[in-house]
Amino acid sequence: MRGRDDELWVLARDERAAFAEDLERLSPEQWRHATLCGRWDVEEVVAHLVAAARTGRWAWLRSMVGARFRPDVHNRRRIEEHRGRTPAETLERFRAVVGSTTAASGHTPAYLGEVVVHAQDVRRPLGIARTPDVAALTPVAEFYAARDFAVESRRVGAGLRLAADDGPFASGDGPLVSGSTLALVMAMAGRAAYLDDLTGPGVAVLRDRLTPS
Structure with missing residues (x-):
């Protein structure tokens, strides 16, 4: 450890x-x-x-x-x-x-x-075009998918299949949400601005969860 x-x-x-x-x-x-x-x-x-x-x-x-x-x-x-x-x-x-x-x-x-x-x-x-290294993003994505901590990331992704198209991260079962590891991390962190970077039937579920009631 x-x-x-x-x-x-x-x-x-x-x-x-x-x-x-x-x-x-x-x-x-x-x-x-x-x-x-x-x-x-x-x-x-x-x-x-x-x-x-x-x-x-x-x-x-x-x-x-x-x-x-x-x-x-x-x-x-x-x-x-x-x-x-x-x-x-x-x-x-x-x-x-x-x-x-x-x-x-x-x-x-x-x-x-x-x-x-x-x-x-x-x-x-x-508009600064710099993407964190996938090696840094992957352990964050895995942690966010596994538990709520500073953000309710596990709740956001619950019941969905989250799969990165640029790295090894994949988690969960249900309607698919795919995209970059960065977009998945940011969506789990509650940043709705990244939803347009994701694809799949599960995106509508995420959008609903991240839209203020």
């Missing part, structure tokens, strides 16, 4: 480094651009990733207790704590945690997933 975790952290480091390269090219206006992550703009997403890479188990627990176990309050406080005075300073803080293996629990695929999903939350709206 330790060896596998080490491999996943190497993948997380590589994905953070690639994301930092993309962020270096952003204009001041782009740092304020909306993302796929709710109300957070680009800088807030980056600050959230800094917070995640600097918050261990006990710090996370103290923060959650202080927020009365309200994740939105916890996340907002940690974003404000780890955001710099300027986007450039926030980027420097992100660069400083590229190699971090700090996490609030031992669910390493989930923390790799946080990096790849939030990077796409920024890239997609900005």
Whole structure:
């Protein structure tokens, strides 16, 4: 298990480094651009990733207790704590945690997933054409299909056959949903923007699940 975790952290480091390269090219206006992550703009997403890479188990627990176990309050406080005075300073803080293996629990695929999903939350709206490595996406897809953790990914994909057309990931039984590993990961993470990248009779089921009632 330790060896596998080490491999996943190497993948997380590589994905953070690639994301930092993309962020270096952003204009001041782009740092304020909306993302796929709710109300957070680009800088807030980056600050959230800094917070995640600097918050261990006990710090996370103290923060959650202080927020009365309200994740939105916890996340907002940690974003404000780890955001710099300027986007450039926030980027420097992100660069400083590229190699971090700090996490609030031992669910390493989930923390790799946080990096790849939030990077796409920024890239997609900005039209940045970079796709994470399938080797990084596959363990995230497997984890998301197996359990709900930070997102209700298992519930989203329940009763469907999810199959990647660019890698080995496949999971579940039921109406087929096929497409890139990235699109499957993002759909399981609740990002409806990626549904148009998927095909198969199960896509209608996913669309129904990801459409706010």
